Amino acid sequence: MKEKILRTLNRVTKSGINSFWRNKWVSTATVSVMVITLSLITSLFLLSVVAGSILTDLEQKVDISVYFKLNTTESEVLKVKSELEKISDVKSVEYVSRAEALAKFETEHENNPLIIKSLEELGDNPLEASLNIKAKLIDNYESIASFLESTRFSAMVDTVNYRQNQKVIEKLSSILSTVRNSGFIAILVLGFIAVLVTFNTIRLKIYSMREEIGVMRLVGASNWYIRGPFIIEGILHGMVSSLVTTIIFYPILVFVSPKISAFLSGIDIAAYFRNNFFQIFLLQTLVGVFLGVISSLIAMRRYLKI
Amino acid sequence: MIHFKNVSKIYLPHMVALENVNLIIKSKEFVSLVGSSGAGKSTLLRMLIGEEAPSMGEIIVGDVSINSLSNKEMPYMRRKIGTVFQDYKLLPTKTAYENIAFAMEVAGKDDMEIKEDVPQVLSLVGLEDKAKQFPYQLSGGERQRVAIGRALVHRPDILVADEPTGNLDPVNTWEVVNLLLKLNELGATVILATHDNSIVNNLERRVVLMEKGRVVKDDLKGKYLI
Numbered sequence: 317m318k319e320k321i322l323r324t325l326n327r328v329t330k331s332g333i334n335s336f337w338r339n340k341w342v343s344t345a346t347v348s349v350m351v352i353t354l355s356l357i358t359s360l361f362l363l364s365v366v367a368g369s370i371l372t373d374l375e376q377k378v379d380i381s382v383y384f385k386l387n388t389t390e391s392e393v394l395k396v397k398s399e400l401e402k403i404s405d406v407k408s409v410e411y412v413s414r415a416e417a418l419a420k421f422e423t424e425h426e427n428n429p430l431i432i433k434s435l436e437e438l439g440d441n442p443l444e445a446s447l448n449i450k451a452k453l454i455d456n457y458e459s460i461a462s463f464l465e466s467t468r469f470s471a472m473v474d475t476v477n478y479r480q481n482q483k484v485i486e487k488l489s490s491i492l493s494t495v496r497n498s499g500f501i502a503i504l505v506l507g508f509i510a511v512l513v514t515f516n517t518i519r520l521k522i523y524s525m526r527e528e529i530g531v532m533r534l535v536g537a538s539n540w541y542i543r544g545p546f547i548i549e550g551i552l553h554g555m556v557s558s559l560v561t562t563i564i565f566y567p568i569l570v571f572v573s574p575k576i577s578a579f580l581s582g583i584d585i586a587a588y589f590r591n592n593f594f595q596i597f598l599l600q601t602l603v604g605v606f607l608g609v610i611s612s613l614i615a616m617r618r619y620l621k622i
Numbered sequence: 623m624i625h626f627k628n629v630s631k632i633y634l635p636h637m638v639a640l641e642n643v644n645l646i647i648k649s650k651e652f653v654s655l656v657g658s659s660g661a662g663k664s665t666l667l668r669m670l671i672g673e674e675a676p677s678m679g680e681i682i683v684g685d686v687s688i689n690s691l692s693n694k695e696m697p698y699m700r701r702k703i704g705t706v707f708q709d710y711k712l713l714p715t716k717t718a719y720e721n722i723a724f725a726m727e728v729a730g731k732d733d734m735e736i737k738e739d740v741p742q743v744l745s746l747v748g749l750e751d752k753a754k755q756f757p758y759q760l761s762g763g764e765r766q767r768v769a770i771g772r773a774l775v776h777r778p779d780i781l782v783a784d785e786p787t788g789n790l791d792p793v794n795t796w797e798v799v800n801l802l803l804k805l806n807e808l809g810a811t812v813i814l815a816t817h818d819n820s821i822v823n824n825l826e827r828r829v830v831l832m833e834k835g836r837v838v839k840d841d842l843k844g845k846y847l848i
Binding site: 323530532534537 | 655671698725730733
């Protein structure tokens with residue numbers, strides 16, 4: 317029994333490989349369409365990575381600061397800090413003491429003698445201690461700001477700069493979520509179209525072979541014996557397409573990547589591609605093989621009913 | 623034994639292809655099924671190999687009712703019936719050798735057996751030297767001989783030939799008919815559907831005449847007169 321299964325498997329595989337070679341033009345056409353599909357899917361994937369990193373980058377630039385009245389002691393500020401750190405929405409809290417604020421102010425304005433001079437004349441440090449707060453999500457700032465504005469802290473807190481930036485932050489937040497959602501939908505729609513095109517190509521191939529499938533049935537082949545070579549062919553189509561896509565894609569990426577990096581600093585697609593090469597290649601191959609096999613199986617169904 | 627029991631085939635809405643056909647074909651018989659195009663010969667044969675189901679009635683081969691077989695059981699039945707068609711129905715991407723071997727492969731025969739039997743069959747149909755040719759490289763007569771080779775390679779009990787000479791010249795026609803006769807001598811039941819009266823009149827075997835979906839004449843040593 318085991319021997320028989322192995323023999324069948326061997327025959328089916330041979331027949332699939334044979335058919336892949338002998339139908340060169342059909343294979344070329346199918347692989348070409350699949351390469352286009354896989355390229356599109358890979359591009360969309362990389363695009364979403366780039367867009368995502370831009371969005372995260374933007375998000376990370378947002379923070380709010382709370383300034384404490386001059387008479388607030390350091391321990392009081394640190395107590396607020398530790399309280400803030402306990403809130404789950406808060407990603408990080410950075411304490412800037414009055415002295416640090418002054419030092420920073422001085423280095424920022426060291427080329428402006430007027431300011432330095434007026435500071436010296438003041439004698440005292442006029443700057444307030446502050447906490448810089450980063451939230452995990454851009455939508456969390458509202459609740460953090462209202463927490464700080466509560467009456468509990470009114471004796472200490474001078475200003476929370478969220479209110480001044482509120483409009484900008486809210487706008488950014490809504491832009492980010494729109495970009496993310498519409499990008500996701502665009503990827504789904506384009507991916508779906510690409511899949512349909514491939515499916516149709518394979519369906520046409522199977523349609524052109526419908527008589528052969530019928531003949532196989534009439535000669536006494538079981539359905540799985542007929543499906544076998546088509547499954548092998550589908551796997552081959554998927555693997556070859558994935559390989560071709562990678563061969564086409566990599567040089568293009570190496571060429572384009574510096575241009576993108578010049579435009580958007582901190583994004584190196586080629587490096588991302590290199591670092592995640594195996595995941596991307598595996599994903600491509602899986603999508604290709606899945607498409608090839610499933611499309612064949614679905615397209616064959618009606619011709620196997622004889 | 624093959625038994626067509628009250629078989630009718632109606633293509634909806636109201637095209638009657640077969641009307642209440644009753645026919646018994648004994649084992650090892652050579653039967654010519656004659657009649658003009660559209661008389662129902664092909665429909666009858668297509669039902670015998672399960673390519674189509676009757677609208678009414680039953681077809682029994684041996685002790686199996688063909689129309690009760692499932693899609694899964696059908697292949698096993700078909701391996702016992704060899705089929706030859708007017709349009710050869712060869713697999714275009716397989717060579718003559720592979721076409722014949724395919725019939726054995728699907729039946730799960732082992733490689734040794736295939737390597738032994740296929741060359742034998744090829745020489746039986748006179749195509750030893752064309753083994754590696756693809757169907758498009760063969761003439762009509764050669765293609766039909768490959769098809770016959772494929773039909774007989776697993777020594778079927780029944781050979782069904784539907785207008786096998788329809789596309790052939792007289793010389794090739796007789797080669798094919800002689801092959802069928804040889805197979806019959808070797809013990810196969812042969813059913814030959816044809817509208818070529820010269821074949822039938824020379825055979826002097828049982829002739830079943832069909833007209834408009836009915837069996838109208840059944841002679842044990844018949845002639846087919848138009």
